[in-house]
Amino acid sequence: xxxxxxxxxxxxxxxxxxxxxxxxxxxxxxxxxxxxxxxxxxxxxxxxxxxxxxxxxxxxxxxxxxxxxxxxxxxxxxxxxxxxxxxxxxxxxxxxxxxxxxxxxxxxxxxxxxxxxxxxxxxxxxxxxxxxxxxxxxxxxxxxxxxxxxxxxxxxxxxxxxxxxxxxxxxxxxxxxxxxxxxxxxxxxxxxxxxxxxxxxxxxxxxxxxxxxxxxxxxxxxxxxxxxxxxxxxxxxxxxxxxxxxxxxxxxxxxxxxxxxxxxxxxxxxxxxxxxxxxxxxxxxxxxxxxxxxxxxxxx
Amino acid sequence: xxxxxxxxxxxxxxxxxxxxxxxxxxxxxxxxxxxxxxxxxxxxxxxxxxxxxxxxxxxxxxxxxxxxxxxxxxxxxxxxxxxxxxxxxxxxxxxxxxxxxxxxxxxxxxxxxxxxxxxxxxxxxxxxxxxxxxxxxxxxxxxxxxxxxxxxxxxxxxxxxxxxxxxxxxxxxxxxxxxxxxxxxxxxxxxxxxxxxxxxxxxxxxxxxxxxxxxxxxxxxxxxxxxxxxxxxxxxxxxxxxxxxxxxxxxxxxxxxxxxxxxxxxxxxxxxxxxxxxxxxxxxxxxxxxxxxx
Numbered sequence: 001x002x003x004x005x006x007x008x009x010x011x012x013x014x015x016x017x018x019x020x021x022x023x024x025x026x027x028x029x030x031x032x033x034x035x036x037x038x039x040x041x042x043x044x045x046x047x048x049x050x051x052x053x054x055x056x057x058x059x060x061x062x063x064x065x066x067x068x069x070x071x072x073x074x075x076x077x078x079x080x081x082x083x084x085x086x087x088x089x090x091x092x093x094x095x096x097x098x099x100x101x102x103x104x105x106x107x108x109x110x111x112x113x114x115x116x117x118x119x120x121x122x123x124x125x126x127x128x129x130x131x132x133x134x135x136x137x138x139x140x141x142x143x144x145x146x147x148x149x150x151x152x153x154x155x156x157x158x159x160x161x162x163x164x165x166x167x168x169x170x171x172x173x174x175x176x177x178x179x180x181x182x183x184x185x186x187x188x189x190x191x192x193x194x195x196x197x198x199x200x201x202x203x204x205x206x207x208x209x210x211x212x213x214x215x216x217x218x219x220x221x222x223x224x225x226x227x228x229x230x231x232x233x234x235x236x237x238x239x240x241x242x243x244x245x246x247x248x249x250x251x252x253x254x255x256x257x258x259x260x261x262x263x264x265x266x267x268x269x270x271x272x273x274x275x276x277x278x279x280x281x282x283x284x285x286x287x288x289x290x291x292x293x294x295x296x297x298x299x300x
Numbered sequence: 301x302x303x304x305x306x307x308x309x310x311x312x313x314x315x316x317x318x319x320x321x322x323x324x325x326x327x328x329x330x331x332x333x334x335x336x337x338x339x340x341x342x343x344x345x346x347x348x349x350x351x352x353x354x355x356x357x358x359x360x361x362x363x364x365x366x367x368x369x370x371x372x373x374x375x376x377x378x379x380x381x382x383x384x385x386x387x388x389x390x391x392x393x394x395x396x397x398x399x400x401x402x403x404x405x406x407x408x409x410x411x412x413x414x415x416x417x418x419x420x421x422x423x424x425x426x427x428x429x430x431x432x433x434x435x436x437x438x439x440x441x442x443x444x445x446x447x448x449x450x451x452x453x454x455x456x457x458x459x460x461x462x463x464x465x466x467x468x469x470x471x472x473x474x475x476x477x478x479x480x481x482x483x484x485x486x487x488x489x490x491x492x493x494x495x496x497x498x499x500x501x502x503x504x505x506x507x508x509x510x511x512x513x514x515x516x517x518x519x520x521x522x523x524x525x526x527x528x529x530x531x532x533x534x535x536x537x538x539x540x541x542x543x544x545x546x547x548x549x550x551x552x553x554x555x556x557x558x559x560x561x562x563x564x565x566x567x568x569x570x571x572x573x574x575x576x577x578x579x580x581x582x583x584x585x586x587x588x589x590x591x592x593x594x
Contacts, residue, residue, distance in 0.1 A: 050422050052594060072321055072424040080422035085415025095340045102327035103423040105318035114314060121311055131342070147419060152314035157422075183311040 003061075004029055004155055004186045005049060010058035012044055018210050019044040023058070025205055025215040027188065031181045033197030033218075034190040036207035042190040043083070045207070046157045049188075050080055063154050076105060079148035079156040083163055083190075087140055089133035093119055096132060097146050104151035111150075118146040122176060138169030145176060155186045162196055174200050226259035229268045232278035241271040254280075324425040325433045332437025335410070336403045352399040353445065359392045360449035364456030371460060385475055386553035388453055389446070389482060389546070396445055396486065397542075401511045403441055404494030405504035407434050412593065413502055421594045431590060438495070439487050446483040450475075478552045485545035489575045490515070492582035493541055499586045515542050522560035537564040541578060544571035 005027040012020040020041045034042050047053040049062050051071030060067055067074045088096060094115050101111035119128040122142040127135070132143060141161060148156050161177060162170045177200045180187050191197055197204060198218070206213035231238055231254055239249035239256050245267050250257045258264050265282060272279045319326070338345030363383050370382060383391060411417055420430065454475060461468035494511045501507040522540035525533050537560035538544075550557040551568030561571065 052421060072426070075422055076318060076320060076424040078422070080419065082415070082418040082422075086419050088410060088414045088416055090341050090345065090410070092340065099327060099331055100419060100423065102330075103324045103420060103425055105320045105323040105424060106314070107317060107319065107323070108330075110314070110316050117312060144419075149311075151318075179311075185311075 003027060004032075004063065005188070006061040008059045010048070010060060011056050012041075012048060012053065013056050020048075020055075020207075021210040023212045025212060027205065027215075028203055029186050030202040031177065031187045031189065031200055032203040032205060033201035034188055034205050034207065035192070035194060035197050037192055039209070040192075040207040041210040042192075042207060043159055046080070046159055046188070046190060049157060050075060050078060077154045079151065079153035081144045081148040081156070081158045081161055083160040086144055087132045090131060092129050092131055093124055093135070093143050093146075094128040097128075097143065097150050100147040101150040104153075106151055114150050114152075115146075118150045119143075121149075121179075122146045123172070137164050138166065138172065141165060141169070141173060142176070145173070149180065149185065153185065155188065156180060158187060158189045160191055161189060162191070162193065170196070226257050226284075227264040227268060228281075228283045229256045229258060229272075230254055230280040230282075231256065231272065232280060234275055234277045237275055238268075238271050238277060241274065242267050321424050321426065321429055324423055325429045328420075328425065328430055328433035329437050329440075332407050332434050333441060336406050336437065336441050348402060349399070352395055352402070353448075355395050356392050356399075356445050356449050357452060359395070360388065360452040360456070363388065363391065364453060364460070367457060368460045371462075384457070385450060385453065385479060386482075386549055386555055388450060389486070389549055392445075392449065396442065397490065397512065397515060399445055400442055400490045400494050401508035402504075404438060404491065404511070405498045405501075405507040407438055408495065408498040409502065409504050409507060417593055427587065427590045427594050431587060435491070435495070438491055442487050442491065443483055446486060447479065450479045450483075482545065482549040482552055485548045485572075485575055488579045489541050489545050492575075492579040495586050496582040499589045519543065519560075526560035526563040534564040537561045538566065538570070538574050541574075544574050547571040548575075 003026045005025075007023050007025050010020055010023040011018065023045075034045060036042050044053060048055055048060055049067060051067030051074050054068050062074045063077050065073045091099075094112075097119060098108075098111040098115035101114050102108060106114065116125070116128065119125055122145055124139060124142055124146070127139065132140065135143065141164070145158070145161065148158065158177065162173045165173060174196055177187060177189060181200075181202070189197065189200060201218055203215075203217050205215045229238070233254075235251045235254050235256050239251045239258075242249040242256070242258055247258060247261045247264065247267055256268075258268055265284065268282060269279070334340050337349050338347075367382050411420070421427070454469075454472070457472075458465040458468040463471070490511075493514060494507075497507045497510040497514075498504075501510060518540040519542055522537045522543070525536040525539075540560055543559040543561055546557060547559055547562060547566075548568050548571050549555075
């Protein structure tokens with residue numbers, strides 16, 4: 001298996017609303033971030049990968065199977081962590097996770113054993129016999145992650161896994177996701193929080209309003225050096241002057257993200273001098289995912 | 301002194317058997333039974349279903365006790381005919397209705413309101429598999445509520461029979477199919493209605509009330525249609541769902557009951573067709589609803 005997911009000419013619409021538009025991409029093994037603002041088409045993409053939605057046009061291949069033609073084969077090898085709800089609050093964590101393992105086809109005894117192991121892995125061994133209704137948001141998210149991996153899937157789809165978590169809970173969740181990569185589980189993490197993706201992923205797929213902005217390794221982004229210039233005033237005019245030279249420039253408050261490209265510093269200094277605006281600082285380095293998302297036309 | 305060592309057990313891959321969709325359906329069935337009986341839930345979730353089962357069993361035991369006591373006291377000269385198999389359906393019909401009104405919403409509504417369907421259908425489980433397993437769980441539980449007291453009654457009457465246990469068994473072989481067929485009628489008719497409401501209503505209490513209200517209300521309305529005479533009024537007597545399993549029961553046990561449909565001249569075969577149509581319609585509505593949810 002070369003690629004975990006391959007998508008060709010994928011379009012999906014909900015009547016008048018086009019959720020995904022003519023996407024072509026290939027997701028390699030490892031941890032992949034699916035980035036985009038709310039409504040970018042991330043959840044639609046995940047549901048198509050699971051075979052729960054059928055593409056209006058195009059083809060999809062997940063782990064060597066077509067989810068539209070062989071949904072059960074795909075779902076037997078995929079784990080899914082939805083963004084909202086998804087927990088029976090009157091069940092214990094151990095019972096629920098064991099039940100989801102049985103739903104994936106594991107025999108009952110194995111399901112119970114793996115339920116305990118997986119809850120241990122996500123740090124809930126002590127609490128596994130407590131009712132889910134008594135759990136905090138962070139603990140519930142960890143149970144949701146446990147049910148997604150309890151059946152030893154080849155691919156896990158996580159939809160906004162850190163949603164609603166406090167900073168500490170977010171850190172713990174991101175650490176857990178990084179650990180999945182160490183266990184050779186392929187992961188696709190959907191998120192609109194770009195720093196989370198930067199911390200956890202090897203590959204990034206950027207979506208904006210159903211369009212594919214970019215699909216590339218995260219390390220590749222580092223080569224796309226940009227320059228961050230902070231000015232005292234008139235950032236819009238500075239950006240416009242730089243764009244006249246064929247260089248991308250995106251305004252974020254008083255900051256202007258310029259590039260990628262060659263001769264960026266000269267372009268900034270020249271434009272600032274002509275405008276007569278003060279240049280507070282100018283930093284060259286790896287562009288953050290957020291900066292690149294802005295440069296690529298996305299709405300962060 | 302022993303030194304403690306903490307091991308990170310890490311993550312272990314699973315190389316064992318995977319039972320696929322059949323395993324998923326079995327899991328839904330088993331979990332359905334557990335939910336109805338409150339197993340793996342807090343104590344208060346167990347009180348109602350187990351109380352109903354106990355009352356159902358007690359009803360049978362009381363009837364057997366009555367047969368025994370009156371048989372001992374007056375022999376065959378009992379002043380009234382004591383209730384037997386067909387009557388037992390009436391004796392706990394209210395209990396079974398209440399139990400169905402509880403069980404069907406429990407089987408369908410929490411999965412929707414807790415939002416867990418997205419997890420379940422991300423497994424190798426189809427809508428047909430899910431609903432089939434839920435229906436089987438319902439049929440098992442409600443069927444048991446009907447069948448277990450009948451079995452107790454049958455064994456009890458055998459044990460107190462003057463002709464002897466085995467003689468009673470061989471003289472009443474027809475019970476072995478009449479009781480299950482009648483039970484099937486009750487389970488299908490009431491289940492169709494209860495599943496229909498449970499698929500569209502968000503709160504179990506409202507689904508239960510809707511089911512019971514429809515059963516009782518339709519009986520009253522159908523009864524009124526049996527008393528009036530205008531074109532088509534005869535067919536409107538069929539709208540009371542609860543009468544149809546009873547009409548079939550009376551046909552099988554060779555009894556004469558009075559129901560709006562029988563008053564309007566319909567026989568047991570029409571009731572069987574009505575049950576089949578109700579069940580098919582409910583199945584279609586429920587399936588359509590869940591196709592949209594999956």
